[in-house]
Amino acid sequence: MESVCVLGAGSTKYGRLDDSIVDITVQASADAIDSAGIEPGDIKAGYISNVFGIADKQVHLGPVIMSNLGISDKPSLSIESACGSGSVSFREAYANVAAGFYDCLLVAGTEKVTHTGTEWTTTYFAYCSDFFHEGSAGVSFPGLFASMARAYLTEFDATEEDFAQVAVKNHNNGILNPKAHLRKKITIDDVMSSAVVASPLKLYDCCPFSDGASAVILCTEEFAKKVGGDYIRVTGSGRGGSPAALQGREHITTIPSTVLASKAAYKMAGITAKDVDFAEVHDCFTIAEVVDTEDLGFFEKGKGVEAVREGKTTLNSDISINPSGGLKSKGHPIGATGVGQVVEVYDQLTDQAGPRTVNDAHIGITHNFGATGASCAVHVFESV
Amino acid sequence: MYLKVFKMSSRQKFIDAAQEGKVLLLQCVKCMEMHTSTTYFCRKCGASKFADNIIDGTGKVATYTIITVPPAGFEEHVPYAFVVMKLDGADQRISGFMGGIATPADLPVGAAVRVYGYDERGLLIKFQ
Numbered sequence: 195m196e197s198v199c200v201l202g203a204g205s206t207k208y209g210r211l212d213d214s215i216v217d218i219t220v221q222a223s224a225d226a227i228d229s230a231g232i233e234p235g236d237i238k239a240g241y242i243s244n245v246f247g248i249a250d251k252q253v254h255l256g257p258v259i260m261s262n263l264g265i266s267d268k269p270s271l272s273i274e275s276a277c278g279s280g281s282v283s284f285r286e287a288y289a290n291v292a293a294g295f296y297d298c299l300l301v302a303g304t305e306k307v308t309h310t311g312t313e314w315t316t317t318y319f320a321y322c323s324d325f326f327h328e329g330s331a332g333v334s335f336p337g338l339f340a341s342m343a344r345a346y347l348t349e350f351d352a353t354e355e356d357f358a359q360v361a362v363k364n365h366n367n368g369i370l371n372p373k374a375h376l377r378k379k380i381t382i383d384d385v386m387s388s389a390v391v392a393s394p395l396k397l398y399d400c401c402p403f404s405d406g407a408s409a410v411i412l413c414t415e416e417f418a419k420k421v422g423g424d425y426i427r428v429t430g431s432g433r434g435g436s437p438a439a440l441q442g443r444e445h446i447t448t449i450p451s452t453v454l455a456s457k458a459a460y461k462m463a464g465i466t467a468k469d470v471d472f473a474e475v476h477d478c479f480t481i482a483e484v485v486d487t488e489d490l491g492f493f494e495k496g497k498g499v500e501a502v503r504e505g506k507t508t509l510n511s512d513i514s515i516n517p518s519g520g521l522k523s524k525g526h527p528i529g530a531t532g533v534g535q536v537v538e539v540y541d542q543l544t545d546q547a548g549p550r551t552v553n554d555a556h557i558g559i560t561h562n563f564g565a566t567g568a569s570c571a572v573h574v575f576e577s578v
Numbered sequence: 579m580y581l582k583v584f585k586m587s588s589r590q591k592f593i594d595a596a597q598e599g600k601v602l603l604l605q606c607v608k609c610m611e612m613h614t615s616t617t618y619f620c621r622k623c624g625a626s627k628f629a630d631n632i633i634d635g636t637g638k639v640a641t642y643t644i645i646t647v648p649p650a651g652f653e654e655h656v657p658y659a660f661v662v663m664k665l666d667g668a669d670q671r672i673s674g675f676m677g678g679i680a681t682p683a684d685l686p687v688g689a690a691v692r693v694y695g696y697d698e699r700g701l702l703i704k705f706q
Contacts, residue, residue, distance in 0.1 A: 317649040326589060326616065331675040331700030332645060332652040333660035340643035341662055348641065348687050393644040393682060441662050441671040442615055446641055 197415035198291045199425040200575070201298075202230025203540040208406035208525030209375040215250040215306035215407075220262045222407035222530075223302045227263075230411040231423040234263045237411070238296040240270035241287040243279035243303040244529035246318060247272075250306040259302060276322035277478060278564030279303060280408070280532020281571035287412050288431050288573070297417045302409035303534065305527035315403045319528075322565045324439035333392075336400050336479065338440060338566050340392035343481035345446040347394065349496070354394050356499040357480035358385035361398050361522055363508050364477060368519025370509075370550035375404045375525030385480075399480040404525030408534035424544040430465070430559075430574030432458030438568040449567030452489035456561065456572045460491075463557075463574035467491030470574075471555035472514035472542065474535035476563050477522050483507075486561060487515060490572070514552045517542065532562035532571065543577040588616045591630065596696035601635045603668055604628035614670040633667035635693025636706060639686070640664045640671055644679055651698065659684075661703050663691055674701030 204225020206218045213221070219242070227234055240260050247253045256270030275282040280303035287301045307315050320329040323338060333341075346352055362382055368374035380398060388397040418425040434454025437443050443450065460466055467490060475490065477483035484498035492513055493501045501507055507515035518524045518538040521531060539558040541547045552558075556577045563570035588604060595602040604613045608625035619626050642661040645652070652658070659679035664671050674693065679685050695702040 312647065313650055316647060317651075320649045324615075327673050327701075328660075329649070331660055331673060332648060332655065332658060333643070333673075334645060334647065334649055336647065337643040337645050337660050341641045341660065344643065344687065345641040389646075390644075391647045393646070395643075437615075439615065439673065441673045446662070 195292045196294055198288055198428045199413055199415050199418040200410050200428065200536060200540050201413050201418045201421060201423055201425045202226045202232070202411040203409070203537040204229050205373055205408040205534055205537045206406050207373045208404045208527055210308045211306065211405040215247060215252050215304055216258055216262060218306065218405065218407040219255065219259050219302050219304040222409040223259065223263060223300055226300065226409035226411050231421050232298065232411065234265050236298050237265060237268060237300045238298055239268055240300045240302065241283045242270060242272045243283035243533065244272055244305060245274050245276060245279055246305065246307050249310050255304070275569045276564030277526070277528040278532060278562050278569045278571060279529045280534065281560060281562035281573065282532070282569060284532060284536060284573065285431055285433060285571045288428055291412055291414060298411065298413040300409060301412050301533055302407060303530035303532060304407035305529040306405045307403055308405050327439040327441060336395050337392040339479040339481055340395040341440060342446055342485065342566070343394050346481060346484065349447055350499065352499040355382055355386065356502055357399055357484065358382045359502045360477065360480040360483045361385050363502070364516050364520040364522040367509055367517050367550055368523025370548070371519045371524055374519040374523050375402050376523045395479055395481070401478050401521040401526040404527040406525060406527035406530050406534070408530045408537045410533060410536050410540065425578060426540055426543045427576050427578060428573060429576045430459035430463030432456060432462065432572045434458065434570050436568050438565070440566055447485060448495065449485060449489050449563065449570070451563060451567050451570035452486060452561065455570045456490045459559070459572040459574050465557065465574065469557055470513060470559050471557050472517055472552040473559045473561060474516055474518060474538050475520070475561040477516055477520040478526060480522070483515065483520065490561060509550060510553050517547065517550045517552050532560065535560035535562055536573070539575045543575060592616060593696045595632050596635065596693050596701050599635050599692060599694055600632045601665060601672055601693060603631040603633060603670060605631045612668055612670060614672055633665065637663040637665040637691060639689045639691055641687060642685060644682070655699065661691065663703060672701065674703040675699040676703045
């Protein structure tokens, strides 16, 4: 199996963008190509992740992106796995480089939804649930995670203020990220007094709907050495699945796919959770980050809130969780998010993260899931 | 390998049972594993033949949320609850819509509830 590396990374700002879905995807891809020090012609294939291209009147994105990069003869595909599309696409690209099919790939994730308004996005996002059992009964995604939050509050020693602390922490990180959607300092009181979206979750417990695109260049180590730029190694790749509906899970406060994916990724990398210096995790809602940090093995089940309370997950503490600001502050363009996490890890491990740098970091992970964690991918990255 | 799959959807039967205040469970005829969802293959042994097991739709609230920002089609019902309930007659949960819930004080976790129908709001749940 080939040693696989990330050779370059690029991203648009996340937020409300005016350019088309094609434009933002090409802009992020061009940045990644520049960052890698390669030419578009070096790319052998494109992996494009997206969920709601239809909202911007463009599906079958792969060939359109490749055409705009001047490499229309190169194969491409589009991958949809709800909010986990980016990491699932990254995994498939990784497998193809590792297997020796390609020595250099473009992995780009993209989303453009903010122009459609809250009702449209709330409605269409609900189609990512197990619709017959969940969406059909009027539950939104905030509602599904709110159901998880209430179960957590019932089962463990946790308060809504604990969840609010996650939002405060991620906004503190996002302020340091020039590409973040919500660069605003907030307090626990701000979270607690914000409008209830789906009890017990309030507006500031929720990530925003964002537009944005992110891209990375994935290649063999031999290719990376030949080009000569900064690169990081992908040392672990794991995937997992969960019952699609919350009702079918053994525990509502655990996401089985996260446990499976992280175990597989750690095993492949030959590490344990204790070896991880920082993690970009899927904090679509504050409760999600708490559950994630437990399922990823950083804290015992039920102790994730205690860690937040004690500041163990802030930047340069015990383990820096979401130094980018996470989905909560950096934003959540759902098809791009998983790739954007890799961009952050690349920037961190190649000393390009500026004031949000995790000091002395050598091992970072990305954790990204679809829907309420029905699909999930975890990747381990190490500096060279 | 040719798989003999029972290809008819059980969704309509699930809905019909809900109209009667019941819940359709699918029990694997090979290993007896019980399933709530409208599955085609057993999650435990992989077999594809199931026996219908229709039980009373009574249970306890396992968790829930109160929706104040609804998806399209639910605007006139706000606020309402989406409830995940644990069934009394089986170690299974189901989910559905519960109207008339405005604050958490209206619906304690563990409250006794029951299925009473199915319409454009999905599976309908109310207090026993």
